[in-house]
Amino acid sequence: MPESAELAGEDLLLDGIRAGDQMSFARWLSLSEGRLRGSLRPFAARVDVEAVLQESLVRVWQVTPRFVPDGRPDALLRLAIRIARNLAVSELRRNRIDLVDPEFLERALADAERLTSGPDSGSDPILRQAIEECRRTLPRKPADAIQARIESGGAEPDAVLADRLGMRRNTFLQNITRARRLLAACLRRRGIDVASELA
């Protein structure tokens, strides 16, 4: 990632994204993904947030060249939240879930408007270093499983990754669970509560 993007403010990132610079978009993703995902929490039991999030981010990339910021902070993130929320509502309607609870939509939309301030805590270099140090303590199989997911970048289903590692699907998923829990325990020993620090 270019140094300029690392140091860039939101305006500079937005200029880059509008010009079609994927590095700027990548940097914006790393700063915004968690808050965008958090805004979809009210929908999590009813729509597949991961699928909605990915499609929303693709749409953000597509519409940003025509986007005119309103001058307030987090303009692009607020646009992304609107796109994601509308897509989530469309999914609810497509699945006819909206017939169940009209108040749910109102509550979910109000919750989605709330925006936590500041970039994702995962971008904190001290936290990143602690996680990396904990990763080095993982047993081989859990480390291999989580590494396979990272290297695949969401491009392949777990069954394919498991097969490549010579594991059965269940064994692979067990190793992902183990890696996640061991990392969380290691971080806790360092005084980092994963749930609160990474929320």
Add this chain to the structure above:
Amino acid sequence: MTEREALVEEAAGAWRPASPGQVRPHPAWADLEPAGRLEAYEITCVLRRLEAALDPQGLSTTARAVLARISG
């Protein structure tokens, strides 16, 4: 590991079926009940930050999947 636990862990991954312009849920997510879907969501929140911290460019697997899609 029970089948439900496996479904939750699988649904927390970033892979989704290819469907340009559409939302297609993970088959594992579709097989879960609402409480399991919430669990998968909560795990995903933590997992993506862990993945991003372990990625050389600080990107989660969600971000990588999106960048792959916009790259065509």
